[in-house]
Amino acid sequence: MFSHSKTRLEDFEAAAIPYLADLYRTAKFLARDSSEAEDLVQESYLEAWKSFHRFQPGTNLRAWLFTILFHRIHHFRRRQVKAVRMEHFENAADADNLMAPPIVPEEIRDEDILLALEKLPPEFREVVVLADVQEFSYKETAEALVIPLGTVMSRLSRGRKLLRRELAEVARSYGIGPRDSKTGEGNAR
């Protein structure tokens, strides 16, 4: 019985551990704290292992692990919600008014992109991370977050606009100046 269990655990590890980096960086971007991200990922793996007998072989293990991770993240966020609310955009709805946010200059650094991502409200950030970083389809994103497909589409669109607006601000602070989105021309740094 021990050897059977060991084989089963080894099967689980062989299949699930390769997604550790993907899960960790997603948790890090959502929790915005390395040690919380580590806890979230560890708890997710434990939960996945406990439920592994329910996993259907042949289906998408990566998506299943992300569903479990987001369950943990949402639980974590409910504990954090009051603190987080004060930190984020109070005017997220403004994103709807940005018909064409400024084009992001090429000179923007990777660090700036990650900082801008961190400033997105969590409901937009999680969709952007899944769709644009993890390259999940709309359907997979909807399943992982347990939200309708239409909500994924609208949050992704708004999230990307907010991200571009934030990066345009960064560009302005560098004196790069966002390029005109019609001509593609901008100021040199």
Place this chain on the structure above:
Amino acid sequence: MNVLNFDSKLCERTRRQLDAYVSNELLVETTAEVVRHLENCGACSSELESRLRLRAGLRRAALREMPPAHLSQSIRQRLRRAQPGLLAGFRGATWVWAVAATLAVIVGGAAGQQALRLHHARQTVADILLLGVADHLDCAVRGHNYPDLARSQDELLRRLPPDCAGLLPVVEEYLPGFQVLEAHVCSVTGSPRKYVHFIARGEGALLSVVLTRRDGMSLPQGRLLAADSVADVYRAHLNNMDVAGFQSRDYFGFVVSGLGQDRVLQIAQSLAPPARVVLDRSPAATNGPREVSKLGEAASAL
């Protein structure tokens, strides 16, 4: 805020579809329409280029974020401790668990329990030794927190809390053929634990001597657990590193390197007795385990 005057309704429609286009979620027919428009519209293709660039930049930046080296091992250890897969197929039927547990006790008897205790004790040893490995990997290997040329002894002493100064000559003496490059107090990201860390180079490898407070933890005793039950030194191979560890009254000590298990054990065996003498001379050891030592005070001040 930029407000654009679109040249045509076609531009407006294309831009509404760009998000789905970037995500490769459009139907084939719609994709063809968008592509046709992009071929003839500089503004929209420039807009698309910007969106693709941002998406690629976001992914590139995000992929640079890597999990800490110890995380994979920590997860594997927790999974082994959890053991939920043992009777996973019987979940939900509590009485089956009870019967199975009773049968296991009867059938397995004392031998089974002893095997289980040994398994748990080995797990505890690995968990403790991992403290030293994590600090070596995080600070010395990945962090490269040591100079290429060894610091002078005065400089090394200045970097240590006063109570740990006595450790430096011990480390130097019991690491023959090694050059002590660095000494400092450090911590692993995400953990409040502090470490006194000596980094040395010799025999073609980097080696760490790591000391940290036990904080209530103990290396379990037993001939089957310790690699050297006389010197009370334990060893393991974790995260591709060889580690040997020992404990004093209040501290754990670790020797970590890629030199091979036997060599690392040999170094720890010679280092452990004099290191224990220095460590147990500290105020923490004489004042009892609940007292915070100067080492702890100095470390927590960093």
